[in-house]
Amino acid sequence: MVYLDNQYDVLVDYMRDLAEKFILRYLPPKPEEGPEIYGLDVRSYCLLAHAALEEFFENIAIHVMHESVICFLKGNLRRPLLSIISHAKNRLRVDEVNDINEQTVFDCTRNILDDFKSQFSKEVYDNHGTSIDCLRKILMPVYINIPDNVNWRNSLKQLTKDRGSIAHKQVVDRIPSPEDVYTYVKDCLKMAKNVRDQAKRLLR
Numbered sequence: 001m002v003y004l005d006n007q008y009d010v011l012v013d014y015m016r017d018l019a020e021k022f023i024l025r026y027l028p029p030k031p032e033e034g035p036e037i038y039g040l041d042v043r044s045y046c047l048l049a050h051a052a053l054e055e056f057f058e059n060i061a062i063h064v065m066h067e068s069v070i071c072f073l074k075g076n077l078r079r080p081l082l083s084i085i086s087h088a089k090n091r092l093r094v095d096e097v098n099d100i101n102e103q104t105v106f107d108c109t110r111n112i113l114d115d116f117k118s119q120f121s122k123e124v125y126d127n128h129g130t131s132i133d134c135l136r137k138i139l140m141p142v143y144i145n146i147p148d149n150v151n152w153r154n155s156l157k158q159l160t161k162d163r164g165s166i167a168h169k170q171v172v173d174r175i176p177s178p179e180d181v182y183t184y185v186k187d188c189l190k191m192a193k194n195v196r197d198q199a200k201r202l203l204r
Contacts, residue, residue: 015052022042061138065121080142080144132153147195149191151187162181
């Protein structure tokens with residue numbers, strides 16, 4: 001639980017630092033300040049905020065996976081283990097050959113989970129981005145739902161879209177206003193808190 005709280009607190013503090021450095025000087029908005037004034041700061045804010053959110057969601061997914069496996073090894077079952085086993089590529093196989101070295105179901109399951117840890121870690125760290133589809137791929141296997149709040153989801157989609165255009169072009173067609181992008185990040189932090197809270201409930 002301490003790890004989960006720490007991850008969220010670090011994210012909030014970092015987002016606050018980013019806002020102070022890049023955004024707050026432009027709020028409230030002034031009519032005379034356009035993209036030619038705030039453009040570079042907004043682009044920097046989008047890129048860094050998006051990267052921080054991506055790292056947060058990845059860390060939560062990996063932590064829930066590891067803790068759920070540890071609980072199983074200690075004889076305690078947590079709900080994420082259900083989705084982990086469902087997502088694992090390996091399956092429990094019944095060996096029909098008589099063998100004096102009989103494996104227990106526990107050992108077979110432990111081997112599946114060991115393989116899954118490597119599989120899932122690779123999937124998480126190869127899954128670049130924070131789109132809804134990307135989050136499904138890393139959160140659903142550990143029994144975490146994508147929050148269905150429309151405002152949060154729309155803000156995440158817009159931040160992801162703006163980050164994509166900003167990251168791959170020197171000249172962009174549209175730069176979001178400081179006010180808009182600040183709102184996007186605040187909504188994304190609410191989504192992050194919801195994910196953190198789900199993870200805490202799953203691991204109690």
